[in-house]
Amino acid sequence: MVNAKPKDLALHVLEKLKHSKLSLPIPPMVILEDLFETLFFASMRTEESDLIKVTVTLIDPENPDPRPPREVVAERWSVIRFDEHMEFTIKNLVKLSKASDPSTTSLAVYYNQEGGLYIWGMIDQAIHYQSFLNYESESGSEQPGLFQVLVNDIGTLDVLFDYELLARLKQNVLIPRYLDVFTIGPVSKILKANAGHLKEELKEFLKSEHPEEDFADWENFADGLWIQTLSRLLLRVQNYHHGGGILITNNEQDIDIKYKIYYDRLKLAVSKYAKESINNYLAEWLIEDHLASGKRSISKDWYLEQSRSLFSREQIADEIKGCISFLASHTCVDGVLLFDADMISKGFGAVLKAKKSPRKIYISPTATATPKSLVPTDPLHFGTRHRSMISYCWNYPGSLGLVISQDGDIRAFHRIEDKLIMWENIKTQQFLKSRKLKKNK
Structure with a gap:
């Protein structure tokens, strides 16, 4: 309204x-x-x-x-x-x-x-x-x-x-509500596909360390962890009130990176956190199941593994927090923070040089971007930062662009077939539906 x-x-x-x-x-x-x-x-x-x-x-x-x-x-x-x-x-x-x-x-x-x-x-x-x-x-x-x-x-x-x-x-x-584009819809599909390397690592980890576990039981956990990490990064950028742009793409054409780096620590830390989370969960389940059967003592090795994995996971959580703060600060420099699909930072202060722009873009009021709901608008209504992201995502399909305004608004851009879609009012915090509220009739 x-x-x-x-x-x-x-x-x-x-x-x-x-x-x-x-x-x-x-x-x-x-x-x-x-x-x-x-x-x-x-x-x-x-x-x-x-x-x-x-x-x-x-x-x-x-x-x-x-x-x-x-x-x-x-x-x-x-x-x-x-x-x-x-x-x-x-x-x-x-x-x-x-x-x-x-x-x-x-x-x-x-x-x-x-x-x-x-x-x-x-x-x-x-x-x-x-x-x-x-x-x-x-x-x-x-x-x-x-x-x-x-x-x-x-x-x-x-x-x-x-x-x-x-x-x-x-x-x-x-x-009245924020779009949960990271959970459902085209943006969610991109992020879940980008989490592919993490899921492959967890598959191999389970085969090696916990062969009795089915990866299907952990796939949603991996997707959620990946999406949660990006949400935390966006929240951190919002807190600077500087504005910024994040581009996730495997194509570096038409990008002039002022400060080139190769920072894969966030990717590696997320993988370590996922593995220790599995170790800790299974160790706790083993102990609880053993005690529930009526037995009054547990193996010392079980207890040590539960304690070790918990301590390790807490340490890695601090590492992830530090990685997110490190990367978020890069958006305070004019230009775009560039990631590949594996969430490895390739640099910051990047200038997007793609010139060709669509005559119209389409604002989606739903996370799923259903064709009937799309609202056409002129890209010239937006500022330079938004227009450069629109042009890049239009010229290089598969890219996901995220623009954070100084006032904290977040917009996502992605090309679907012959349309450049924009989502706004994006949910980043962990809002949960309350059981105390009934749905409106």
Whole structure:
């Protein structure tokens, strides 16, 4: 929806909440509108020359934890109450934002019987939530309150229910969902094909080390790991707010690479991580199955292998994180970061010199790019960075181009037969469908 306002976001969220399975009270429309409008205008302010970034959680101070788990994990959230409630105003949000980094903290907000919003505390341990969204953790922590609202850019609000993105208001555009192009559709097929070398390595590894295992049981794991790695790289590039381009191709024609390198460490680390993940999973399964049979002791070798593989996997995870940071920083130089299909970096600061451009490109509102859904548009409507990627992907079919704007928008380009397809509003974070929300009828 274009020309959208905070009121439109409130209407969308209210409709979603009406279909929730929660027993918690649903705030009236006037509360949601006030909440989103205040946050929207607060996002345009600065404090000590910094833009406002903050997360708020709508949570009842009278019943903040209605269904605590039987076993409370050490990193579970808690609410730290203020001695006095503060009015939910732009001024108070701006001041508190300096003490509440949205990657680690959330402000506890609720409303009174008169319909007034107020800030009554702070919620800690939000770092684990963000780690899961950004693929830096394998499990997601339980979330407090009814929903969270994240402000991380000017006029941009993300509303999340558990780990499901209900909607994003980005200035004047309401985005009800993101395209999951990395999971289904033509882009997904390209990435899964590019993961071929990883899958071949795992096949040989299983034959050698775990011959009783069927590779078919691990193929989705390999594809997911490959796609997750690219998602993490894009998320890291977004955080620079510099913009950049990533081109995945095995063809280096019409490319002038200013800084040529050969960096295969990410590829090798992903392969090592996959193998140790298999080792660890099978070691844990063997121990659990043995104990479930009623036996009270296990082999020392089993225990040592489980511990060794877990420690090794954690070390390699840190290596992958370092590789991603290293590569993402290369996009801060003008030009394109170039990868081959195996995710080996061939260099950065690359200039795409293909000149021939299609008269039209086609925007796909679906991940699958079904022909009936395509919307034709003129490539001249886009900037230089986008047009150079369009020309290259048009002239060299099989290439996958990704352009990250300074405001964080990601667009993907790929030629399908006689059409150059563009996808926008691409899902990069690990949003999950909530079981607490029913599908709209």
